[in-house]
Amino acid sequence: MSVILKFNCIVGVNFHHPIRNFNRLCSISQSLFDPQRKEPPGPRPLPVIGNLLQLAPSPHVALCELSKKYGPVFTFNLGPQRTVVLAGHKTIKEALVSSDAFSERDTNPIIHDLKLTYGIVFANGDTWREMRHFALTNMRDFGMGRKACEEKILQESQWLINLIKEKNGKAFDTAQPVNHAVCNIICSIVYGNRFEYDDPVFVSMVQRATKNTKLMGSASVQLYNFFPKLFSWVGARKQLMESAFINRKCMKELIKSLQSTLNPHMCRGLVDSFLARKIQLEASGNLNSHYCEDNLLVTVVNLFTAGTDTTSTTIRYGLLLMAKNPKIQDQVQEELNRVIGSRQVQAQDRKNLPYTDAVIHEIQRMANTVPTTVRRTSRDVTFRGYFIRKGTPVLVLLASALQDEDEWETPHTFNPAHFLDKEGNFRKRDAFLPFSAGSRVCTGESLARMELFLFLTSLLQHFHFTPPPGLKEDDLDLSQNGGFTLTPKPHELCAISRV
Ligand code: HEM
Structure with a gap:
């Protein structure tokens, strides 16, 4: 059962919702009398647990299989919660890009407990619109798509390279060094400064973020989401609440120290910018604004949680794939030697490195870091001939696009020729949707793309990655742990210096 309940990707499902149950009853009775209101097909649910038993051993793989039987739009019961699943890149794009009915985020009890309905990721309506716009504009100013961002990533790559050099070619776990480097990019954008890798405040901040993401996706927290009244006592929920409380306290202290040295005309990062805007709005008598403490704290939490684990997991999976496929690694390094030589790589080199670019895209396709995302219908909608009532949770199966058997020549093997x-x-591919699509597409896409390119190329310029002594390429395990993000199983690699 615990394996089944490890359906960790279902960020926003709450079946414990009397209004939804009422709507569901109305919907069934209306569809009985109105043949136009055809509901999507799907497997027959069992009482209480719904179709949960059908999710083992890997939820996104099981749902991809079900879409072969029921088609690209089908219904699936997560516990008693009826959910519509969208599969295949054409269906996903049609729903997320061409229709405005699928742009709301569904939430669940733990999201409400943690007050995460502020900010961007789990917010809806005006709050979401304002905070998303604010974050996008400021990430552009303090990071994304700008020369400043490139410099920050290149400097951080150098810190990471120095740290890995200290390993002297001995086997090491890539998790902490890569996590720290990636988290520092968000720190620079948000707070305006990076941290030393051994700074205790920083180390515990990264540890807490990783722990919280794991707890959020744990089987017992999912159980609580399904049955909040019965399972509010579960240990993981308690740990999560405590850890989130400490996180907020720590962030409040960092924000307080920024506030005490704030110069609204010279913002160091996104937090300064938020505080400056708040002062400006208050001065103009606008008291009913979105620029409140909760929105600041949750936006910052969102950027750290959405922007650290995803990117560092993809980089680590990429290094693992390189160690497992030495010929492909050699070809990347040959292209880097030929085009870049020993100088530092730059973002604009990408266009002259087609093989390396293809390898990085293929790493993202195989890493499948965010296999599903959860939305909710904002109105009654008829989609591809099926009636879906307002407020229905919608599971967007991004994995089905990245591994679509009709789109990719070898969907389940690492093949840069894609x-x-x-x-x-x-060459671009339409089915490549790791950042999703439409109005809620990943806010950090440009930043993440630049990080993947600069971190991976810098590392591959300096090191050749191999399995630890005693292991062969075939022994490296590419299988992943489930969660909000799919992560490689704990492993070690050797980084042999090339320069
Ligand atoms: C390889 C790295 C990354 C991947 C694969 C990824 C993927 C995704 C996906 C699939 C979504 C869900 C979109 C939807 O609901 O349709 C998302 C949302 C989001 N991502 Fe990313 N992401 C990455 C990196 C980042 C970074 C670096 C940041 C910011 C610093 C970021 C910030 C966000 C935010 C704020 C959202 C919520 C958007 C909204 O609800 O409007 N992500 N990401």
Whole structure:
């Protein structure tokens, strides 16, 4: 049962909702009398547990299999919660890009307990619109898409390279060094400064973020989400509440120290910018604004949680794939030697590195870091001939696009040729949707793309990655742990210096 309940990706499902149950009854009775209101097909649910038993051993793989039987739009009961699943890149794009009915985020009891309905990720309506716009504008100013961002990532790559050099080619776990480097990029954008890797405040901040993401996706917290009245006592929920409380306290202290040295005309990062805007709005008599403490804290939490684990997991999976496929690693390094030589790589080099670019895209396709995302219908909608009532949770199966058997030549094996044309030029693919699509597409897409390119190329310029002594390439395990994000199983690699 615990394996089954490890359906960790279901960020926002709450079946314990009397209004939804009432709507569901109305919907069934209306569809009985109105043949136009055809509901999506799906497997028959069992009482209470619904179709949960059908999710083992891997929820996104099981749902991809079910879509072969029931089609790209089908119904699935997560416990008693009826959910509509969207599969295949054409269906996903049609729903998320061409329709405005699927842009709300569904929430669940733990999200409400943690007051996460502020900010961006789990917010809806005006709060979401304002905070998303604010974050996008400021991430552009303090990071994304700008030369400043490139410099920050390149500097951080150098710190990471120095740390890995200290391992002297001995086997090490890539998790902490890569997590710290990636988290520092968010720190620079949000707070305006990076931390030393051994700074105790920083180390515990990263540890807490990783722990909280794990707890949020744990089987017992999911059980609480399904049955909040019965399972509010579970240990993981208590630990999560405590850890989130400490996190807020720590962030409040960092924000307080920024506030005491704030110069609204020279913002150091996103927090300064938020505080400056708040002062400006208050001065103009606007008291009913979104620029309140809760929105600041949750936006900052959102950027750390959405922007650290996802990117560092993809980089680590990439290094693992390189160690497992030495010929492909050699080809990347040959291209880097030929085009860049020993100088530092830059973002604009990407266009001259088609093979490397294809490898990085293929790493993202195989890593499948965010296999599902959860939305909710904002109105009654008829989609592809099926009637879906307002407020229905919608599970968008991004994994089904990245591993679509009709789209990719070898969907389940690492094959950079997926992103190359016959002449060896880079080619885009429509089914490549790791950041999702539409109005709620990943806010950090440009930043993440730049980080993946600069961190991976810098590391591969300096090191050749191999399995630890005693292990062969075939012994490296590519299987992943489930959660909000899919992460590689704990492993070690050797980084042999090339320079
Ligand atoms: C490889 C790295 C990353 C991947 C694969 C990824 C993927 C995703 C996906 C699939 C979503 C859900 C979109 C939807 O609901 O349709 C998302 C949302 C989001 N991501 Fe990312 N992400 C990555 C990196 C980042 C970074 C670096 C940041 C910011 C610093 C970030 C910030 C966000 C935010 C704020 C949202 C919520 C957007 C909203 O609800 O409007 N992500 N991401």
